[in-house]
Structure formats: structure tokens, C-alpha cells
Amino acid sequence: MEKVTIAEKLSLFNDHWNPRIVGELNGQHVKLAKFQGEFVWHKHDNEDEMFLVVSGQFNMEFRDRTVVLKENEFLIVPRGVEHRPVAEHEVSVLLFEPASTLNTGNAEKSELTRDTLDTI
Amino acid sequence: MEKVTIAEKLSLFNDHWNPRIVGELNGQHVKLAKFQGEFVWHKHDNEDEMFLVVSGQFNMEFRDRTVVLKENEFLIVPRGVEHRPVAEHEVSVLLFEPASTLNTGNAEKSELTRDTLDTI
Numbered sequence: 388m389e390k391v392t393i394a395e396k397l398s399l400f401n402d403h404w405n406p407r408i409v410g411e412l413n414g415q416h417v418k419l420a421k422f423q424g425e426f427v428w429h430k431h432d433n434e435d436e437m438f439l440v441v442s443g444q445f446n447m448e449f450r451d452r453t454v455v456l457k458e459n460e461f462l463i464v465p466r467g468v469e470h471r472p473v474a475e476h477e478v479s480v481l482l483f484e485p486a487s488t489l490n491t492g493n494a495e496k497s498e499l500t501r502d503t504l505d506t507i
Numbered sequence: 508m509e510k511v512t513i514a515e516k517l518s519l520f521n522d523h524w525n526p527r528i529v530g531e532l533n534g535q536h537v538k539l540a541k542f543q544g545e546f547v548w549h550k551h552d553n554e555d556e557m558f559l560v561v562s563g564q565f566n567m568e569f570r571d572r573t574v575v576l577k578e579n580e581f582l583i584v585p586r587g588v589e590h591r592p593v594a595e596h597e598v599s600v601l602l603f604e605p606a607s608t609l610n611t612g613n614a615e616k617s618e619l620t621r622d623t624l625d626t627i
Contacts, residue, residue: 390574390582412555412583413605415535435532441579454510459561462510463532483603485533 393419393441397479399507404499406482406490408506418482418504422474427499429492430469436484437463443478447471513539513561517599519627524619526602526610528626538602538624542594547619549612550589556604557583563598567591 396409396419403423410417422445438447439461447454447462448471456462464470491500516529516539523543530537542565558567559581567574567582568591576582584590611620 390580393579459513
């Protein structure tokens with residue numbers, strides 16, 4: 388039961404689209420990730436996902452609109468809703484989602500897929 | 508599916524120890540609260556709780572030690588562990604916990620207990 392300093396954890400990695408687990412509670416994971424560029428369109432059939440911007444900003448694209456997310460803003464993407472995060476510049480994001488969540492959801496597995504995540 | 512700007516939500520209330528619901532996902536609530544002063548000792552038998560400091564700082568007291576939590580730091584308090592938040596000055600905190608969580612846990616109900624929470 389140690390506190391987590393978000394900035395410290397973010398200093399431990401530099402790659403994009405590769406979430407790290409930084410906490411677990413009630414079957415949910417708290418993750419930190421850095422996004423840059425375009426991710427793949429996908430959805431999660433059984434998991435709602437929360438994205439909280441720690442620094443920077445990114446666009447969460449939906450099929451019919453785009454939500455711009457800036458520092459200290461968050462968005463909950465309900466299960467079943469197709470989405471695609473796009474970050475023009477690097478952004479640091481805190482994620483809350485069930486431990487079962489695969490980053491690329493229902494999309495065909497690709498070099499972006501992370502089947503296992505490191506805990507830091 | 509609207510984004511939440513944390514500072515905007517925090518500007519909507521000023522009372523202490525009265526969490527507001529600002530999001531729900533996977534049976535969990537995202538809450539915002541302002542703490543000042545001493546809360547009551549309590550535990551939650553079935554819920555792990557996450558406390559993320561948005562601004563300010565507070566002490567999370569345990570029976571055997573105290574964790575000082577500052578801005579952009581978080582702590583997960585596992586179910587069953589007695590704890591007491593104490594804030595010398597006002598602190599704004601984001602909470603992540605099951606929707607079933609009662610703020611005063613197993614402590615005798617008091618004027619600090621919030622049986623129902625507003626969603627803002």
C-alpha cells in the first residue's frame with residue numbers, strides 16, 4: 388500500500404500506445420500511457436474505459452464526432468462504442484478500465500496490440 | 508458521452524466530505540470531493556478505494572503510519588484497512604470506487620455520513 392506519484396511513473400517509459408499498470412482495485416486496472424499519432428479504430432464489447440489527460444491533449448474520434456481532451460479532463464467511453472484516439476503531439480493519459488481490457492479491443496491484432504502489460 | 512472538466516465540476520460545490528458523482532463505469536463511480544479537517548476512522552469491508560489528489564495535499568492516516576498525498580499522487584486503500592483522511596488545508600480529491608461505497612464505511616452513522624450522493 389504505497390502511494391503512486393504519477394510523474395515518477397511516467398518518467399519510467401517513453402514508448403507510445405503501451406499502457407503500464409500502476410494500480411489495481413476492485414478488478415479494475417489503473418494504467419498510464421503515452422499516446423502519439425493515430426491509434427486503430429476499435430471497441431470493447433464488455434468494458435467501459437476512462438481516459439484522463441495528465442499532460443498534453445488528444446482527440447478522441449468517434450464515428451460521428453470528435454472530442455478534444457485536454458489536461459485534467461476525462462472521458463468515459465462506454466462498451467460497444469467505436470473510438471480512435473489520435474494525438475498530434477505526445478500526451479500522457481491515465482486509464483481506468485477492467486483488468487480484462489485489451490488495448491486494441493475488437494480490432495484485428497497488430498503491432499499495436501499489447502497482450503500483456505508491465506506493472507511499474 | 509460528454510467529457511468532464513475537473514476544475515469546472517469542482518467549482519460547483521464548496522462543502523467538505525460530501526463527494527459528488529462525476530462519472531460511472533463498470534459499476535464504479537468516479538467522484539470529486541473536497542476535504543478539510545479530520546474525517547472519521549473507518550474501513551470498507553467490500554470495496555477498495557482510490558484517492559487521487561487534484562490540488563492541495565492531505566494525510567491518509569492508518570493505524571500504524573501516515574501517507575502524505577500531494578497533487579498528482581494517488582493511493583489505493585484496500586478493503587478492510589482502517590483509514591482516516593486528515594487535511595490541514597482544503598484539498599480536492601478524485602475518488603474511484605465501487606458504486607456501493609458509503610463514505611463512512613463501517614463507522615457509526617454520523618453527520619459526516621452521505622447515504623445518497625448528488626451527480627453533477
